[in-house]
Amino acid sequence: VQLQASGGGLVQAGDSLRLSCAASGRTVSSTGMGWFRQAPGKEREFVAGISASSTTYYEDFVKGRFTISRDNARNTVYLQMSSLKPEDTATYYCAARRWHSIATMRRDDYWYWGQGTLVTVSS
Numbered sequence: 001v002q003l004q005a006s007g008g009g010l011v012q013a014g015d016s017l018r019l020s021c022a023a024s025g026r027t028v029s030s031t032g033m034g035w036f037r038q039a040p041g042k043e044r045e046f047v048a049g050i051s052a053s054s055t056t057y058y059e060d061f062v063k064g065r066f067t068i069s070r071d072n073a074r075n076t077v078y079l080q081m082s083s084l085k086p087e088d089t090a091t092y093y094c095a096a097r098r099w100h101s102i103a104t105m106r107r108d109d110y111w112y113w114g115q116g117t118l119v120t121v122s123s
Helices: none
Strands: 002-006 009-012 017-024 033-038 045-050 056-058 066-071 076-081 090-096 117-122
Touching: 002 090, 017 033, 017 090, 017 117, 033 066, 033 076, 045 066, 045 076, 056 066, 076 090
Parallel strands: 009 117
Antiparallel strands: 002 017, 017 076, 033 045, 033 090, 045 056, 066 076, 090 117
């Protein structure tokens, strides 16, 4: 299973950005998928998740600003980010559960990880 994250970059506060996570070896429509982020010197934290049922989960600090979705035909999960803030600066990782179709907020529940894509938000 490989997860390829892309779409990061340098943006200004208030801008939008869309991250993509292309999966191979695993069907995203039947797997719990998540986005996490890690800022320098901090723990990796949950951002958003989507279950096979299309139920979505968000951490409080991104509710109303970020949207997780997937394109089954492309086997890709997206994270649409809007109203970006400097504190959103981090490396963003997509992740997939090994056997379960339900996304969770726990980092340890995810088995497969992408390589990360850096998002930098300037003030």
